[in-house]
Amino acid sequence: MTVPVVLDYLLSHLGFFAVLPVLPVLLERFEPAGGAVFVGVALFAFNFAVRGASLFVSSLLHRADVRVAMAFGLLMAAAGFAVLPVAPGAAGIVAALLLAGTGISTNGLMARVYVALSLETVARNTVFSTVQIAVNVSAALGPVVANLMLDNALDTLLLLAVAGMYVLAAAAVLVLVPRGVRPDDGDVRPPLRWGLLRAVVADPHVRRVSLITAAGGFLYAQFFSAVALQVAQVTDDPAWRAGIFTANAVLVVALQVPVTAYCARRLGAGTPPTVFLLVGVGIFAAAFALMGVTGAVVAGVLGAVAVFSLAETFFTPMVNTAFSVIPGDRPVVELFNLRQVAATAGESVGAFTGGALFLTAAAHGARPLYWGALAVFGVLAVLFHLFTPAQEG
Numbered sequence: 001m002t003v004p005v006v007l008d009y010l011l012s013h014l015g016f017f018a019v020l021p022v023l024p025v026l027l028e029r030f031e032p033a034g035g036a037v038f039v040g041v042a043l044f045a046f047n048f049a050v051r052g053a054s055l056f057v058s059s060l061l062h063r064a065d066v067r068v069a070m071a072f073g074l075l076m077a078a079a080g081f082a083v084l085p086v087a088p089g090a091a092g093i094v095a096a097l098l099l100a101g102t103g104i105s106t107n108g109l110m111a112r113v114y115v116a117l118s119l120e121t122v123a124r125n126t127v128f129s130t131v132q133i134a135v136n137v138s139a140a141l142g143p144v145v146a147n148l149m150l151d152n153a154l155d156t157l158l159l160l161a162v163a164g165m166y167v168l169a170a171a172a173v174l175v176l177v178p179r180g181v182r183p184d185d186g187d188v189r190p191p192l193r194w195g196l197l198r199a200v201v202a203d204p205h206v207r208r209v210s211l212i213t214a215a216g217g218f219l220y221a222q223f224f225s226a227v228a229l230q231v232a233q234v235t236d237d238p239a240w241r242a243g244i245f246t247a248n249a250v251l252v253v254a255l256q257v258p259v260t261a262y263c264a265r266r267l268g269a270g271t272p273p274t275v276f277l278l279v280g281v282g283i284f285a286a287a288f289a290l291m292g293v294t295g296a297v298v299a300g301v302l303g304a305v306a307v308f309s310l311a312e313t314f315f316t317p318m319v320n321t322a323f324s325v326i327p328g329d330r331p332v333v334e335l336f337n338l339r340q341v342a343a344t345a346g347e348s349v350g351a352f353t354g355g356a357l358f359l360t361a362a363a364h365g366a367r368p369l370y371w372g373a374l375a376v377f378g379v380l381a382v383l384f385h386l387f388t389p390a391q392e393g
Contacts, residue, residue, distance in 0.1 A: 049101025
């Protein structure tokens with residue numbers, strides 16, 4: 001069952017990472033009169049849809065065939081990217097991004113559900129880590145293509161190629177994922193909808209994991225917003241721009257295997273997943289502190305990206321694991337919807353900040369101050385949870 005999920009992520013994220021590192025630049029090209037606020041709002045909308053759109057159809061997805069829902073989501077994403085170059089004005093651009101993001105959200109949720117339904121805790125983390133490697137193989141290749149095409153003003157061709165990768169992923173899912181797997185099999189009740197927000201506040205297990213995930217998601221979202229814009233401002237060489245993002249992906253692939261092995265041993269010995277989430281947040285903070293000091297030159301950006309890559313290997317796969325082991329009788333769709341609430345809050349706000357506020361800071365010569373503020377935020381988030389008693393079983 002690992003093969004279709006990994007292939008889904010490999011193909012779809014080849015398209016995803018061909019557009020994500022250059023999306024802030026594309027937004028400025030497509031709507032030059034929009035300014036920093038438009039870039040921030042568009043990035044917020046896309047990230048909100050990618051992380052949270054599936055929340056609004058959770059009851060439907062709870063009863064849906066996993067295979068059909070994954071493929072339908074991939075085709076929605078393909079349609080959104082295909083129409084983006086001809087979308088009319090700011091509203092049309094945001095609508096196309098919302099469509100693409102909703103499809104990505106639907107596919108991602110159902111793929112995680114498929115893994116959670118099929119495997120126990122340690123094996124789940126191994127699969128999620130394998131997916132992380134597949135994603136970063138795509139992330140190593142996508143930016144190279146994107147920056148070369150962007151440099152030659154092939155914006156429309158780039159987005160059509162991205163749409164094509166999502167169509168291929170949908171075809172793979174339809175062929176490889178078995179029929180008849182449904183999230184509601186064996187669940188005692190349907191997933192909560194708006195009651196999720198109450199659970200985030202009232203349940204100590206959910207609250208702790210959600211707060212850490214939101215903080216880490218806020219910092220992670222800077223990579224394809226503020227970091228992408230910093231790279232574009234530091235160098236106009238397409239090879240260097242692509243190389244920085246490819247270096248991130250290659251480092252994640254190289255580091256993920258030993259980090260996963262270490263985490264698997266510690267999880268088997270009883271270490272809570274939140275410990276590794278906090279490690280990731282702390283390393284994110286270190287990466288942004290380094291960016292504030294050295295980020296005015298390409299070598300400095302590369303150093304900060306290397307540290308950021310290590311943070312990803314701890315944080316990203318463990319988010320899925322941490323939510324999948326929250327105790328209680330929650331349906332699996334509800335567990336991953338809780339994940340979506342936290343990720344949506346953190347990454348959407350992070351994307352807006354990394355677009356609108358970073359551009360504002362850069363216009364006033366305050367880029368180091370922006371990176372320093374991010375580092376302080378990460379350190380405070382870690383310290384808060386270190387001195388808050390854990391509520392996990």
